[in-house]
Amino acid sequence: xxxxxxxxxAAAQPAAKPRSRRMSTSTILLIVAGALVGLSLxxxxxxxxxxxxxxxxxxxxxxxxPLGLAGLGGLWAERAGVVNIGLEGQMILGTWFxxxxxxxxxxxxxxxxxxxxxxxxxxxxxxxxxxxGVDHIISGVAMTILAPGVVRYLSYITWGSAGATQSPQVVDxxxxxxxPGVNSLKGLEEHQxxxxxxxxxxLRGLLHEVSLxxxxxxxxxxxxxxxxxxxxxxxxxxxxxEDPQAAESLGLNVYRYKYYGVVISGAMAGLGGVYLSTVTSxxxxxxxxxxxxxxxxxxxxxxxxxPGGLAVGASLFGYTDAxxxxxxxxxxxxxxxxxxxxxxxxxVWEFIRxxxxxxxxxxxxxxxxxxxxFSVDKxxxxxxxxxxxxxVLVVLALAAQRLRPPAADGxxxxxxx
Amino acid sequence: MTTAAVGARRxxxxxxxxxxxxxxxxxxxxxxxxxxxxxxxxxxxxTAFQHMYEFGTQPDQxxxxxxxxxxxYIAAVAVAFGFKMGLxxxxxxxxxxxxxxxxxxxxxxxxxxxxxGGLRIVLIVVVAMIVGAAWASIxxxxxxxxxxxxxxxxxxxxxxxxxxxxxLLNDHWGVTEPGAQIKTTGILPExxxxxxxxxVSGTEQKVLGFFAIAVVLGAAxxxxxxxxxxxxxxxxxxxxxxxxxxxxxNAKRMVITAMLISGAVAGLVNLPRMxxxxxxYTEGFGGIGFTGIAVALLGRNHPIGMALGAILWGFLASSQxxxxxxxxxxxxxxxxxxxxxxxxVIAYELAARIGRRAQQRRVGVATAAAAPAAAEVVEExx
Numbered sequence: 001x002x003x004x005x006x007x008x009x010a011a012a013q014p015a016a017k018p019r020s021r022r023m024s025t026s027t028i029l030l031i032v033a034g035a036l037v038g039l040s041l042x043x044x045x046x047x048x049x050x051x052x053x054x055x056x057x058x059x060x061x062x063x064x065x066p067l068g069l070a071g072l073g074g075l076w077a078e079r080a081g082v083v084n085i086g087l088e089g090q091m092i093l094g095t096w097f098x099x100x101x102x103x104x105x106x107x108x109x110x111x112x113x114x115x116x117x118x119x120x121x122x123x124x125x126x127x128x129x130x131x132x133g134v135d136h137i138i139s140g141v142a143m144t145i146l147a148p149g150v151v152r153y154l155s156y157i158t159w160g161s162a163g164a165t166q167s168p169q170v171v172d173x174x175x176x177x178x179x180p181g182v183n184s185l186k187g188l189e190e191h192q193x194x195x196x197x198x199x200x201x202x203l204r205g206l207l208h209e210v211s212l213x214x215x216x217x218x219x220x221x222x223x224x225x226x227x228x229x230x231x232x233x234x235x236x237x238x239x240x241x242e243d244p245q246a247a248e249s250l251g252l253n254v255y256r257y258k259y260y261g262v263v264i265s266g267a268m269a270g271l272g273g274v275y276l277s278t279v280t281s282x283x284x285x286x287x288x289x290x291x292x293x294x295x296x297x298x299x300x301x302x303x304x305x306x307p308g309g310l311a312v313g314a315s316l317f318g319y320t321d322a323x324x325x326x327x328x329x330x331x332x333x334x335x336x337x338x339x340x341x342x343x344x345x346x347x348v349w350e351f352i353r354x355x356x357x358x359x360x361x362x363x364x365x366x367x368x369x370x371x372x373x374f375s376v377d378k379x380x381x382x383x384x385x386x387x388x389x390x391x392v393l394v395v396l397a398l399a400a401q402r403l404r405p406p407a408a409d410g411x412x413x414x415x416x417x
Numbered sequence: 418m419t420t421a422a423v424g425a426r427r428x429x430x431x432x433x434x435x436x437x438x439x440x441x442x443x444x445x446x447x448x449x450x451x452x453x454x455x456x457x458x459x460x461x462x463x464t465a466f467q468h469m470y471e472f473g474t475q476p477d478q479x480x481x482x483x484x485x486x487x488x489x490y491i492a493a494v495a496v497a498f499g500f501k502m503g504l505x506x507x508x509x510x511x512x513x514x515x516x517x518x519x520x521x522x523x524x525x526x527x528x529x530x531x532x533x534g535g536l537r538i539v540l541i542v543v544v545a546m547i548v549g550a551a552w553a554s555i556x557x558x559x560x561x562x563x564x565x566x567x568x569x570x571x572x573x574x575x576x577x578x579x580x581x582x583x584x585l586l587n588d589h590w591g592v593t594e595p596g597a598q599i600k601t602t603g604i605l606p607e608x609x610x611x612x613x614x615x616x617v618s619g620t621e622q623k624v625l626g627f628f629a630i631a632v633v634l635g636a637a638x639x640x641x642x643x644x645x646x647x648x649x650x651x652x653x654x655x656x657x658x659x660x661x662x663x664x665x666x667n668a669k670r671m672v673i674t675a676m677l678i679s680g681a682v683a684g685l686v687n688l689p690r691m692x693x694x695x696x697x698y699t700e701g702f703g704g705i706g707f708t709g710i711a712v713a714l715l716g717r718n719h720p721i722g723m724a725l726g727a728i729l730w731g732f733l734a735s736s737q738x739x740x741x742x743x744x745x746x747x748x749x750x751x752x753x754x755x756x757x758x759x760x761x762v763i764a765y766e767l768a769a770r771i772g773r774r775a776q777q778r779r780v781g782v783a784t785a786a787a788a789p790a791a792a793e794v795v796e797e798x799x
Contacts, residue, residue, distance in 0.1 A: 138762050149751025153746060156748045157746060297569060298573070392573050397563045
C-alpha cells in the first residue's frame with residue numbers, strides 16, 4: 001500500500017525526535033522489583049500488611065481496570081484527534097446498560113449491551129464534534145450532563161421510583177478463574193516475611209479468582225497497541241489525529257476514521273462502566289463512576305498517549321483508589337514513607353538537572369509527607385478517598401513535561417479546509 | 418467559540434438571524450426528544466408541558482425560579498470568564514464549595530461575635546471570593562508552570578475540595594444544631610441574614626437578596642468583557658491565541674488572571690442560599706457549579722443570554738415537582754436539560770456556519786461586481 005507508507009513517513013516524522021528513550025524490558029523489570037522492595041519495606045517499617053496483601057492487590061487490579069479502559073477510550077479518540085472528555089458520560093451509560101443487560105439477558109449479553117451503550121455515547125460525541133464541528137470540550141461536558149439524566153430516566157421507568165438511583169442485585173456474573181495451586185500461597189503470605197510474603201500476596205492477588213472480563217480488559221491493551229501501531233487501519237486512525245489535511249490529500253475519508261476512533265473510544269469507556277457495575281460490584285448505583293472517566297484520561301496523559309504508559313498510570317491510580325477499601329487509613333499513612341522518599345529523591349535528581357521549580361516543589365511535598373507521617377497515626381477517611389485525585393495532580397504536575405499529544409488533537413477539522 | 422460577536426456594534430442581520438433562531442430551534446428539538454421519551458413511557462407530553470407551564474407561572478414558583486436562577490447565573494458567569502478566552506474552568510463546583518465552607522466557618526466562629534451583621538455579610542462575601550480564587554489558582558499555576566490541562570486539574574480539585582470540606586466539617590469545625598441530624602458550620606447570627614426582596618407580586622415569599630448582586634455581577638461582567646483592556650485581551654486570546662500573543666498579550670498572566678477572577682466569582686455561587694435561606698453551610702450544597710457550565714453554554718457566554726438560560730433552567734428545575742404529582746417521572750427534566758445543551762451547542766455551530774456562508778456569498782457578489790470595473794481601469798491605463 002503505497003499511500004500508507006507515505007502516510008506513515010509523514011505521521012512518524014514529528015514523533016521521531018523525542019522517542020529515542022523507550023524503556024527496555026530490563027528497566028521495566030527493575031522498576032517492578034524496586035516497587036516491590038519499597039512496598040515490603042513499608043509493610044515492615046509501619047506494620048501495614050494491607051500494602052501488599054492479596055486482598056489489596058486484587059482490589060487494586062479491579063480498580064485499575066476501569067481506569068485503564070477509560071484511558072484506552074481516551075487513547076482511541078485522541079489518536080484520531082478528538083478530545084473525549086465525555087468518557088465519564090459514556091462510562092455512566094455503560095454502568096446502567098451493563099447492569100440492565102445482565103439482569104435481563106445474563107452477564108455476557110449484558111457486557112455487550114453495556115459496550116453498545118458506551119458506543120452510542122461515543123457516536124453522539126462524534127456527531128457533535130466531527131460532523132458539526134462543536135468544540136470537543138464543550139460537547140464532552142454536554143455529554144456528561146446528558147448521560148446521568150438518560151440513565152436516571154431509564155432507571156425510573158424500568159425499576160420504578162425505588163430503583164431510580166440503584167438497580168436490583170445482579171446475581172449472575174461472568175465467571176472467575178484461578179491459576180491452579182495459587183491459593184496455596186496463602187500460607188506464605190500470612191507469615192509476614194520480608195519480601196517473600198509480599199510477593200506471595202501480590203501473586204495471589206493477581207492470579208486468584210480473576211474475572212474473565214478482567215483478563216479481556218488487560219488483553220485490550222496489547223491489542224490496542226497492535227491495532228493502532230501495526231495495522232493499516234490503526235495507521236489511518238493515527239494519521240487523522242496527526243495531520244488530517246495530509247491524510248485527506250492521500251485520499252482518506254478523515255471523517256470516517258474520526259468516527260471509528262470516537263465510537264471505539266465510547267465502547268471502551270462503556271466496557272469500563274459495565275465492569276464497575278457487574279464485576280467490581282454486583283449492582284448499578286447512581287454516581288458509581290465517581291470521576292473515573294476523568295482519572296482514566298489523566299492516566300492516558302501520564303502515559304504520553306501510549307497504551308503501555310496508560311497501563312502504568314492506571315495501575316498507579318487504581319492502587320491508590322483501592323486503598324480506601326481495606327484499612328486505608330493505616331495503609332495510606334504507611335505509604336507516606338515511600339511517597340516522601342520518592343519525592344525527595346526526585347527533588348535531588350531535578351536539582352542536579354537544574355530544574356528548580358520541580359526540585360523545590362517536590363522537596364516541599366516530600367517534607368510535608370514526613371511531617372504528616374510523624375504527626376498523625378491515621379489518615380482521615382475522607383482524605384484517603386481523596387488520595388487517587390491528589391496522586392493524579394501531583395504525578396501530572398511533576399511529570400507533565402516532555403509529553404507529546406497527537407499533533408492535531410482537539411483541533412476542529414473541516415473537509416477541504 | 419467562533420467569531421459571532423466580533424462586530425457587535427455593526428449589526429449584521431444575515432449573521433445575527435441564524436444566531437437568534439439557533440437556540441429556539443434547539444429548544445424545539447429538545448422538547449421533541451423529551452416528548453418521544455414521554456410517549457415511550459405512555460404519558461401525554463402536551464399535558465405535561467401545559468401543567469409545567471401553569472405550575473411554573475404561579476407567584477410562589479416565580480420566586481423559586483428566580484432564586485435558582487440567581488445561583489445558576491453566578492456559576493455561569495464564573496465559567497464564562499474562562500470560556501471567553503478558551504479556558505475551561507470545570508472546577509466551579511469545587512471552588513464554590515470550598516469557598517462557602519471557609520466563609521461560613523469563619524463568620525460563625527465564636528471569636529467573630531463582636532462583628533455587626535452588615536459587616537459580617539461583607540466579610541463572608543470577601544472571604545468566599547478570596548478562597549474561591551485561591552482554590553482556582555492551584556489549577557492556574559499547574560497550567561502555566563507545569564502545562565497540566567486545566568480540564569483535568571479542575572476536575573480533580575472538585576473531588577479533592579469536596580472531600581476536604583467533608584473532612585473538616587465532620588471531624589473538626591462542624592457543629593450539630595439542637596434537633597438537627599447533620600453537621601453544619603453553625604447558624605449565623607440573625608443580624609447577618611440577608612433580607613429578601615419583595616419583587617414578585619401576589620405572594621408572601623421573597624426573592625433571595627443575592628438576586629440583586631447577581632444582576633450587578635452580570636452588568637460588571639458585560640463591562641469587563643466589552644469595555645476594558647483586560648476584556649479585550651481575554652476575547653482576543655479566545656479568538657486567536659497566536660495573534661494575541663504576537664500583539665503583546667502575556668498568555669501566562671492572562672491564564673492566571675482569568676482563572677482567579679473565575680474562581681472568585683465561583684466563590685459566590687453558594688452564598689445566595691447560605692446568606693438568605695439556610696444561614697449556614699451544610700453538605701447539601703453542591704451541583705450548581707456543574708449546571709452553571711450548561712447555562713454558560715446555553716447563553717453563549719453573553720450576559721443576557723446566560724440570564725435567559727438561568728431562568729429557563731430554574732423553571733425546569735422547579736416545575737419538575739408537578740410532574741411527579743401527575744405520575745410522570747420527574748427525571749424527564751434531566752433528559753430535557755441534557756438534550757437542550759447538546760442541541761444548543763450544535764445549533765450555534767450550524768448557525769455560525771450558515772452566517773459565515775451567507776457573508777462569504779455577499780462578499781463574493783460584491784467583489785465580483787467590483788472586479789470587471791477594476792479590470793476596465795487596468796485596461797484603460799495600459
